Amino acid sequence: MWDYTDKVREYFLNPKNVGALEGANAIGEVGSLACGDALKLFLKIENDRIVDASFQTFGCASAIASSSILTELIKGKTLDEALAVSNKDIAAALGGLPKEKMHCSVMGQEALEAAIRNYRGEPAMPHSHEGRVVCRCFGITDQQIIKAVKENNLTSVEEITNFTKAGGGCADCLEDIGEILRATLAGETGAPQKPLIPDMRPKTVPPQNAPLSNVQRMQRVMSVLDEIIRPRLNQDGGDIELIDIDGKKVLVALRGMCTSCPSSRLTIEGFVQQTLRDQVDPDLTVQEVTS
Amino acid sequence: MSRVIYMDNNATTSVAPEVLDAMLPFLKEQYGNPSSMHTFGGVVGKAVDRARQQVADLLGARVPEEIIFTSCGTESDSTAILAALEAQPEKRHFVTTRVEHPAVLALGQHLEKKGYRVTFLGVDAKGNLNMDELKAALTRDTALVSVMYANNETGVIYPIKEIGNMCRERGILFHTDAVQAVGKIPLDLKNMPIDYLSLSGHKLHAPKGIGALYVRRGAPFRTFLRGGHQERGRRAGTEAVPNIVALGAACALAAKHIDQENTVVKGLRDKLENALLAAVPESIINGDRTHRLPNTTNISFKYVEGEAILLLLDQFGVCASSGSACTSGSLEPSHVLRAMGVPFTFAHGSLRLSLSRYNTEAEVDGVIKTLPGIIERLREISPYRNLADNVAEGEAHH
Ligand SMILES: Cc1ncc(COP(=O)(O)O)c(C=O)c1O
Ligand code: FES
Numbered sequence: 001m002w003d004y005t006d007k008v009r010e011y012f013l014n015p016k017n018v019g020a021l022e023g024a025n026a027i028g029e030v031g032s033l034a035c036g037d038a039l040k041l042f043l044k045i046e047n048d049r050i051v052d053a054s055f056q057t058f059g060c061a062s063a064i065a066s067s068s069i070l071t072e073l074i075k076g077k078t079l080d081e082a083l084a085v086s087n088k089d090i091a092a093a094l095g096g097l098p099k100e101k102m103h104c105s106v107m108g109q110e111a112l113e114a115a116i117r118n119y120r121g122e123p124a125m126p127h128s129h130e131g132r133v134v135c136r137c138f139g140i141t142d143q144q145i146i147k148a149v150k151e152n153n154l155t156s157v158e159e160i161t162n163f164t165k166a167g168g169g170c171a172d173c174l175e176d177i178g179e180i181l182r183a184t185l186a187g188e189t190g191a192p193q194k195p196l197i198p199d200m201r202p203k204t205v206p207p208q209n210a211p212l213s214n215v216q217r218m219q220r221v222m223s224v225l226d227e228i229i230r231p232r233l234n235q236d237g238g239d240i241e242l243i244d245i246d247g248k249k250v251l252v253a254l255r256g257m258c259t260s261c262p263s264s265r266l267t268i269e270g271f272v273q274q275t276l277r278d279q280v281d282p283d284l285t286v287q288e289v290t291s
Numbered sequence: 292m293s294r295v296i297y298m299d300n301n302a303t304t305s306v307a308p309e310v311l312d313a314m315l316p317f318l319k320e321q322y323g324n325p326s327s328m329h330t331f332g333g334v335v336g337k338a339v340d341r342a343r344q345q346v347a348d349l350l351g352a353r354v355p356e357e358i359i360f361t362s363c364g365t366e367s368d369s370t371a372i373l374a375a376l377e378a379q380p381e382k383r384h385f386v387t388t389r390v391e392h393p394a395v396l397a398l399g400q401h402l403e404k405k406g407y408r409v410t411f412l413g414v415d416a417k418g419n420l421n422m423d424e425l426k427a428a429l430t431r432d433t434a435l436v437s438v439m440y441a442n443n444e445t446g447v448i449y450p451i452k453e454i455g456n457m458c459r460e461r462g463i464l465f466h467t468d469a470v471q472a473v474g475k476i477p478l479d480l481k482n483m484p485i486d487y488l489s490l491s492g493h494k495l496h497a498p499k500g501i502g503a504l505y506v507r508r509g510a511p512f513r514t515f516l517r518g519g520h521q522e523r524g525r526r527a528g529t530e531a532v533p534n535i536v537a538l539g540a541a542c543a544l545a546a547k548h549i550d551q552e553n554t555v556v557k558g559l560r561d562k563l564e565n566a567l568l569a570a571v572p573e574s575i576i577n578g579d580r581t582h583r584l585p586n587t588t589n590i591s592f593k594y595v596e597g598e599a600i601l602l603l604l605d606q607f608g609v610c611a612s613s614g615s616a617c618t619s620g621s622l623e624p625s626h627v628l629r630a631m632g633v634p635f636t637f638a639h640g641s642l643r644l645s646l647s648r649y650n651t652e653a654e655v656d657g658v659i660k661t662l663p664g665i666i667e668r669l670r671e672i673s674p675y676r677n678l679a680d681n682v683a684e685g686e687a688h689h
Contacts, residue, residue, distance in 0.1 A: 002598075012599070012602065013603075013606070015672065018671065018672050019671070019672075029674070033594075033635050033636050033639070033675060034635045035616075036596065036615065036616035036617065036622070036623075036624065036635075036639045037596065038674055038675070039674070040674035056672060056673060056674035056676070057672055057673065057674065058594060058595070058596060058639075058672075058673045058674055058675055059596050059599070059617075060596050060597075060598035060599055060615070060617035061598060061599055061602050063596075064599060064672060137622075137623070138622070161622070165622050168622030168623070169622060169623050223634050223636075226636075227634050227635050227636050228635070
């Protein structure tokens with residue numbers, strides 16, 4: 001059982017500022033169902049000041065408590081003041097978090113940043129464009145890792161996992177994380193460059209062996225789209241719509257940020273198609289419908 | 292803590308009062324060493340013999356010598372698997388499943404590192420094995436197959452007889468981790484093609500720190516803990532007499548109550564499960580409901596997270612478990628639910644309620660009353676709440 005402070009318990013049992021916010025003019029979303037926690041932060045901003053804030057969270061007790069206390073911390077602050085709130089501030093306001101749960105405070109800080117970017121008309125998640133995905137299981141980039149290391153003075157790979165989740169799944173990326181940690185601590189500028197196409201595939205369950213009926217295939221495609229693909233595209237301000245399933249051909253349309261994204265072909269082939277093949281049927285092909 | 296409603300019996304159980312009574316004299320007056328030459332120790336040795344007989348009776352073993360006392364289920368698993376492999380050094384292949392308890396799974400991964408070829412069989416969405424896949428995995432090089440009798444998370448029971456026969460036809464040894472099955476469903480090992488079977492005391496109302504391994508008479512065996520001649524040289528270390536006596540008493544009690552487990556306890560479980568499914572929209576049962584332990588239900592609630600459910604239940608004194616990432620000790624949901632391909636939306640919101648004969652109908656009613664409100668409360672906080680509504684609407688348009 002986790003050793004939560006009374007403050008965490010209090011904000012979990014009686015969270016403040018729950019639910020969508022009427023008149024919100026900035027929304028920040030981070031996390032996904034696949035990752036096990038997600039936060040949607042609503043802000044009402046007037047004259048560059050946050051006059052109201054609320055949240056919706058899917059996650060454990062510390063995720064709910066972190067989200068709730070964040071809304072209290074930022075109410076009344078100007079945007080620049082709010083941007084100075086770090087994940088450490090969130091954890092401190094709760095009287096501390098178990099070290100394995102620090103990623104909950106990081107999620108709060110990221111949602112805040114995303115909401116303010118949303119308000120300012122900037123892309124929702126800067127790092128997934130600027131950085132290289134290091135941990136496929138949780139979609140964590142080198143930039144996110146470097147940020148967590150610097151802001152929290154992290155010195156071990158284990159701490160990085162506690163703060164960002166990176167490395168907490170299949171563990172394939174641990175060596176890579178260690179290298180980034182070493183480089184960051186040594187003060188080397190920029191992350192080690194590995195010119196890779198960002199591989200955004202989440203950790204997958206292998207496809208079932210039994211052949212699927214058409215209806216089953218369709219249901220599985222729909223649920224994989226809903227649960228894995230859409231949340232991930234949403235993080236980058238994009239969306240996807242299922243147009244049709246014709247045998248083993250899946251027709252989709254990209255929406256939002258994705259339509260203008262020059263790498264949309266990569267998104268379709270590298271991410272959408274690969275994820276569907278991994279999860280549903282290795283023979284599926286995905287085609288984009290442009291209209 | 293005030294009143295507790297304990298529904299986490301697959302994690303561990305209470306020590307039955309009769310079991311405590313049986314073991315206490317061996318913690319007090321009768322502290323002799325069963326190996327000693329004096330009468331004081333000899334009496335204790337008789338108590339160990341009696342316990343061995345009680346365990347053998349519950350399992351339906353041919354002779355009590357087929358039972359070796361160990362310290363826990365994990366030790367029994369390791370002992371059996373390593374014994375079978377060491378006895379056939381020329382064979383280098385081990386077959387098990389992806390849904391085993393870590394006591395087997397982690398050992399399998401270790402063996403892989405040591406150069407063994409290890410096959411981890413997958414399961415379908417209901418948690419069942421594909422028998423054709425199992426058959427195809429068996430080769431001349433296969434030394435041992437290890438498949439659990441029943442799964443600790445979902446309660447799914449595996450076709451042990453069929454698997455055992457498949458192995459026997461090919462001259463392959465077969466081990467089953469029956470830690471969750473013993474005491475819950477009837478066993479009759481003399482008529483089963485099983486070479487090794489593991490059990491653990493604390494899952495059937497004996498204390499923690501005692502297990503047993505059944506080794507079929509004639510099955511090859513190699514010692515895991517070397518030293519003294521205890522357990523006929525098969526497991527060294529002075530016998531944990533109070534625990535052994537307790538395990539014997541617990542097995543005798545279990546034999547007496549096995550019908551009750553499959554009628555009364557099963558009835559309570561079914562009532563609980565059906566009421567929750569009816570009261571909470573978007574909830575599903577994980578695992579094949581037709582081949583399942585009578586005491587276990589594993590139910591998933593869409594769009595909420597398991598640890599949050601457990602902490603709210605804790606407020607009402609209800610003890611349960613979850614396979615969510617936050618409770619699995621890793622950052623991913625339970626390996627069992629993932630092997631079954633349970634969608635993430637459901638996997639993170641899983642709740643395991645496991646009953647025992649000490650649960651009452653009033654307790655079941657209490658959980659039926661509190662749990663739906665808890666789920667509703669968490670869904671109100673969840674950003675995916677609306678997603679659920681949208682999906683429903685979308686379907687209506689078609
Ligand atoms: C299926 C199974 N195998 C093995 C074990 C390990 O037993 P023990 O805790 O006695 O080592 C458990 C206990 O959780 C179990 O459920
Ligand atoms: S890739 Fe990072 S944990 Fe799997």
